[in-house]
Each structure stands twice: as structure tokens, then as C-alpha cells.
Amino acid sequence: MNIPFDPASLSLPRRHFIGGDWLEGDEALELTRPSDGRAIGAIPIADASVVDHAVTTAARAQRASGWGSCQPRDRTRALQRWADLIEAHADELAALEAVASTRLISQIPGIDIAITAEQIRFFAEMADKEGGALVPTRDDQLGMIMDEPYGVVGAITPWNFPISMAGWKLAPALAAGNAVVLKPSEMTPFATLRMAELSVQAGIPPGLVNVVLGDGRVTGTALTGHAGIGKVSFTGSTLAGSAIMENVARSGVKPMTLELGGKSPQIVFADADLDLAARCIAGSIMFNAGQACVAGSRVIVEKCIAEALTDRLLPLMRPQNPGPSWLASTGYSPAISATQRDRIDSIVQAAIAEGAEVLCGGTPLEREGFFYKPTILGAVTSDNPAVTEEIFGPVLTIQGFTTEEEALALADHPTYGLAAGVFTRDLARAIRVTRTLQAGTVWVNRYGRSRDHILPTGGYKASGIGKDLGREAYHANRRTKSVLIDI
Numbered sequence: 001m002n003i004p005f006d007p008a009s010l011s012l013p014r015r016h017f018i019g020g021d022w023l024e025g026d027e028a029l030e031l032t033r034p035s036d037g038r039a040i041g042a043i044p045i046a047d048a049s050v051v052d053h054a055v056t057t058a059a060r061a062q063r064a065s066g067w068g069s070c071q072p073r074d075r076t077r078a079l080q081r082w083a084d085l086i087e088a089h090a091d092e093l094a095a096l097e098a099v100a101s102t103r104l105i106s107q108i109p110g111i112d113i114a115i116t117a118e119q120i121r122f123f124a125e126m127a128d129k130e131g132g133a134l135v136p137t138r139d140d141q142l143g144m145i146m147d148e149p150y151g152v153v154g155a156i157t158p159w160n161f162p163i164s165m166a167g168w169k170l171a172p173a174l175a176a177g178n179a180v181v182l183k184p185s186e187m188t189p190f191a192t193l194r195m196a197e198l199s200v201q202a203g204i205p206p207g208l209v210n211v212v213l214g215d216g217r218v219t220g221t222a223l224t225g226h227a228g229i230g231k232v233s234f235t236g237s238t239l240a241g242s243a244i245m246e247n248v249a250r251s252g253v254k255p256m257t258l259e260l261g262g263k264s265p266q267i268v269f270a271d272a273d274l275d276l277a278a279r280c281i282a283g284s285i286m287f288n289a290g291q292a293c294v295a296g297s298r299v300i301v302e303k304c305i306a307e308a309l310t311d312r313l314l315p316l317m318r319p320q321n322p323g324p325s326w327l328a329s330t331g332y333s334p335a336i337s338a339t340q341r342d343r344i345d346s347i348v349q350a351a352i353a354e355g356a357e358v359l360c361g362g363t364p365l366e367r368e369g370f371f372y373k374p375t376i377l378g379a380v381t382s383d384n385p386a387v388t389e390e391i392f393g394p395v396l397t398i399q400g401f402t403t404e405e406e407a408l409a410l411a412d413h414p415t416y417g418l419a420a421g422v423f424t425r426d427l428a429r430a431i432r433v434t435r436t437l438q439a440g441t442v443w444v445n446r447y448g449r450s451r452d453h454i455l456p457t458g459g460y461k462a463s464g465i466g467k468d469l470g471r472e473a474y475h476a477n478r479r480t481k482s483v484l485i486d487i
Contacts, residue, residue: 004328007033007040007099013193014043016050016213019057020206025050029186029215034102034334035324035369043189046212051181051222054210058152058179059228061207068149068177072128075175079124082202083117089198090114096190097163098325102288102333105326108163115451116167116195119469122453123175126474142485147478149177150230150255154223156216156244157192158236159185159336160291166192168468169233170199170209176477178230179208183223186215187336216240225251231477235259235293238390238415238462257466257476259293259458261390262418265411266296266447267433269404270305272423273445274312280421280447281396282316286374287448289333290394291340293463294419296447298387300410303400310359310376310398317360317374317396322367334369335393341370344393351377351386351397361394382410390416404429408436417460421447440464 016023025044033040046054062068067075086093094108103112137143155169162184173180184192192211199209212219220240224232225247231254234244238261248254266284268277284296301309320331335341341364348362361375374394377386386397401407411420420439424430434442440459441449449457456470466476 004105004326005095007324007326010095010099012041012096012099012190014041014213016044016046016054017193017196017209017211018054018207019061019210020200023050025213029213031100031187032337033100034336035326037338037369040100043186043213045214046183046219046222048222051212051219051226054181054212055152055154055223055226055228057207058181058210061205062149062151062179065205065208067179067205067208068151075127075177076124078203079120079127079171079175082199082204083120083124085198085202086113086120086195087117089194093163093191093194095326096194097188100190101159101162101188101325102291102336103161103325104330104333106328106330112161112164116164118451119164119167119453120171123171123474126471127175130471130474132480137484140487142487144483144485146481146483148481150477150479151178152229153178153180153231153233153477154226154229155180155182155233156220156223156236157182157184159188160288162188163191163195165235166195168235168473172473173233173477174204174208176474178477179210181210181212181223181229183212183214183219186213189213216243220244221247224248227252229254231255231257233257235468237261241464255476257458257468257473258464259468260418260462260464261416262293262295262459262463263298263388263390263413263416264294264296264419264421264439265298265300265413266421267407267411267423268299268301268305268309269407269424269426269429270302271425272305273425274305274309276445277423278309278312278316280423282313284421284447285394285396286317286332289335289372291333291336291392294441294448295392296419296421297391297396298411299396299398300407301398301400302407303402306398306400310378313376313396314360317376319365319371319374322365322371324369332371334371336370338370340392341372344372344391344395347385347389347391348375348377348395351380351384354384356380356384356386356397359398388415404433408433412438413461415461416463418463419443
């Protein structure tokens with residue numbers, strides 16, 4: 001398929017993928033393209049019976065295939081072939097991703113799909129390198145810690161980075177020997193479905209990768225509460241994560257990995273490289289129109305350089321070629337839906353009503369689709385809605401400080417602790433501040449993840465439990481058994 005493409009030319013998968021086969025369902029959820037607001041058809045909602053069929057199929061396939069007990073290198077080879085196929089079908093997957101999401105066709109092959117393939121290969125290589133251990137006991141005893149897969153992992157992914165988030169969930173679970181039942185966001189399911197189909201072509205046994213379509217209320221509840229699910233992995237809002245915890249508690253006890261909301265600070269000290277800081281700050285909130293859980297939406301700047309930093313930020317906060325996500329010339333993403341665009345605006349207007357000063361933006365873009373102007377709000381207090389609420393849009397707030405202690409106090413959000421950025425040339429200060437910040441990830445003189453998949457990601461406070469990526473994600477998909485043998 002050529003890029004760019006005509007969205008009307010796409011044949012979109014609209015069925016559940018269970019046991020290596022497509023399963024029809026009544027089309028109940030209407031989908032809309034965020035780039036132009038046009039309807040693109042409907043998908044089914046998996047009810048409890050469909051979810052039960054998927055979980056039962058996954059458990060049967062995991063046992064019958066010997067996936068969890070085979071030579072680990074066999075899992076490695078199958079996952080590597082899957083990564084190769086994902087790269088080989090990059091254009092097709094990019095089109096399926098771009099048509100209904102906020103991700104731009106110009107970015108998906110080189111960022112989303114490339115990273116997804118890298119992540120799969122990273123976890124594939126862990127399959128035969130991480131395992132149990134002999135532990136010190138008395139000389140007449142043998143102490144061991146064995147580890148084994150859970151069986152079936154239930155995963156739910158968000159709409160903002162659909163295919164790469166699917167890679168986050170699927171790769172470590174499969175490498176660790178599990179089967180997976182995955183529910184993608186109901187707004188952006190298409191590339192994930194094709195990715196699942198490619199897993200079978202790669203030689204991963206049918207039934208190990210299953211995708212059920214539907215919403216959180218029906219499908220998500222049935223999946224996370226199913227007795228056959230050994231572990232839950234979710235990325236999304238803190239509110240949804242709390243609901244999942246409650247649902248799991250009602251139906252039993254099982255481990256969870258939850259990567260949830262964020263309201264991440266970026267602290268800029270007077271000795272920082274201001275040009276670098278401005279580029280990183282603007283990039284973090286302009287990328288995907290601020291629709292990222294780690295978006296650095298709170299700028300906390302030393303007062304003596306606040307004006308200089310703002311002057312550098314303003315020209316960078318201009319939407320570059322907003323337009324359809326399927327055109328190569330488009331450089332600025334829409335909000336995912338009219339509801340999300342209106343929510344962004346409602347928080348901005350509430351912030352203004354409580355004294356925020358609009359330095360740029362502050363209103364929706366008047367064009368086809370669900371676009372919002374990149375916005376900077378100054379003169380905000382810590383209790384302003386734009387500071388307290390996760391906006392999930394292209395909105396920055398600016399607060400000033402005079403001392404390091406004041407900067408850290410402003411950075412410490414009462415609810416979230418997902419990520420933070422620090423800009424300074426003083427290494428001692430950077431380490432000192434990093435130790436104090438209540439965040440699961442801290443970037444210094446940069447902002448955003450690299451392709452070092454060995455670095456885990458996850459939050460403090462209400463930003464989550466457990467870690468994605470890194471060794472931690474692999475081990476989170478294995479359970480341990482202690483063994484003591486008298487010799």
C-alpha cells in the first residue's frame with residue numbers, strides 16, 4: 001500500500017480474533033475518524049460469553065501447544081519472526097493505525113511500528129536468559145526458586161498509541177510463556193487485529209494471541225473479572241484503573257500491572273540550556289497533541305528566566321500543518337474525539353475563569369476534525385484546574401519558583417507521579433532533585449522515552465502499580481515457586 005493513502009480504500013477488520021480465527025458479532029459500536037469526524041462503520045461488543053470463549057481458548061492453546069514449557073529458544077524464534085512480519089507489513093499496519101487514531105502516517109512506520117518490533121525482539125531474547133535460581137541453604141538441602149507462566153494474561157490497551165501499547169502487553173507475556181486475551185480501545189482496534197493475525201503467520205500457535213473488541217463497561221469488566229485470567233495488564237486513565245482494581249477484588253485476587261494517568265512536571269533551572277529546554281518542553285506537549293500519559297504538561301521555571309523561556313516556547317507552540325492523519329504532509333494530530341476535544345476546552349475555560357492567563361491558544365481549531373490549538377497558560381496557582389487535572393491535550397501551564405525547595409514543592413502533584421523532567425547543567429543538583437521527585441521516571445536535559453527497552457516505565461501514587469518494559473515487565477508475567485529438598 002502506498003503512503004499517503006485514501007481512507008475509503010481500506011478494508012477494516014471488524015471482528016474478534018480468537019484461536020487464530022475471525023469471530024463475527026453484532027456491530028454495535030460506531031467509530032468515527034478524528035481527523036474529519038466522519039463515520040467509518042461499527043464493531044461488535046464482546047459480552048461475557050465471548051470473553052469466556054476467548055479465555056477458554058487461550059488456556060487450552062497455552063496447554064496444548066506447550067508454549068510455556070517448550071525450549072525457551074523456540075519462543076524466541078517465533079517472536080522474532082513475528083517482529084520481522086510486523087516490519088514487513090509496516091505500510092499496511094500504518095494505514096490501519098492512522099485511519100481511526102491520532103497517530104500520523106508520517107510517524108507510524110519509523111516510530112510506532114519500529115519500536116513495536118524492537119520491543120518484541122527485546123522480550124524474545126529474555127525467554128532463555130531469565131529464569132529461576134538456586135539459593136543458599138544448608139549443605140544437606142537444595143533450595144530453588146522456580147518460575148513459571150501464569151497461563152492467560154488479560155490485557156487492555158489505550159487509544160493513543162494502539163500498536164506500540166499492544167507490543168508492551170503482548171511481547172513480555174508471550175516471551176514469558178503465557179497466552180493473552182487483549183482488548184484494544186474500542187476507538188482504535190484495527191492495527192492490533194492485523195498484528196494478532198500476523199502472529200499466527202509467524203508460527204506463534206493459534207490461540208496464544210486473541211483480540212476481543214468492545215468497550216470497558218462490558219468487555220473490559222468481563223475480561224478483568226474472569227476467573228481464568230491469571231494476571232491483568234492495563235494502560236489507561238487512573239479512573240479506569242481504579243475500576244479495574246475494584247472489579248478484580250470483587251471477583252477474586254490476581255496480580256495487576258497498571259500504567260495510569262500523569263500530570264508530569266518539567267523543572268527548568270536558571271543554568272539550563274534554554275533552547276534545549278524549550279525544544280524538549282514543546283515537543284513533549286505537541287507530540288500526538290499532548291495525548292500521552294507522560295506528557296510534560298507542567299512547566300516549573302526559575303523566575304529569573306521565566307520570560308526568556310516563554311519567549312522561546314511561543315514560536316514552537318504553533319500547529320504545523322494540522323490535517324488528516326493519513327496525509328504525509330500533516331504534522332499536527334487531532335484529539336481522538338469530539339468528547340475529548342470538548343473536555344480539553346472545558347478545563348482550559350475553567351482555568352481561565354480561575355485566573356489563568358492565556359499566552360497562546362485557548363480554543364479549538366476552527367477546521368474539520370477534532371483539533372485543539374496548542375495552549376500555554378500562565379499565572380496559574382497549584383489549585384488551578386489546568387494544574388490539577390490530567391487534560392490529555394496540547395496544554396502547558398507555567399509556574400515560577402525562586403528556590404530548589406519551592407520547585408520541588410510545586411512539582412509534587414497530590415495525585416500523579418508518572419514522569420518528570422529536569423533541566424540544569426549542575427550534575428549535583430540534577431541527582432539531588434531526581435532523588436527527591438515523586439515520579440517513576442525522571443529525564444534530565446531531555447524529555448521522553450528512548451529506545452532503551454531495558455528501562456522500565458511505571459508510576460508512583462495514582463499513576464500506577466508495577467512496571468512495563470525492562471526485566472521487570474518480563475518477571476511480572478512469571479510467578480515464582482519456592483522449593484526446598486532434603487538431600
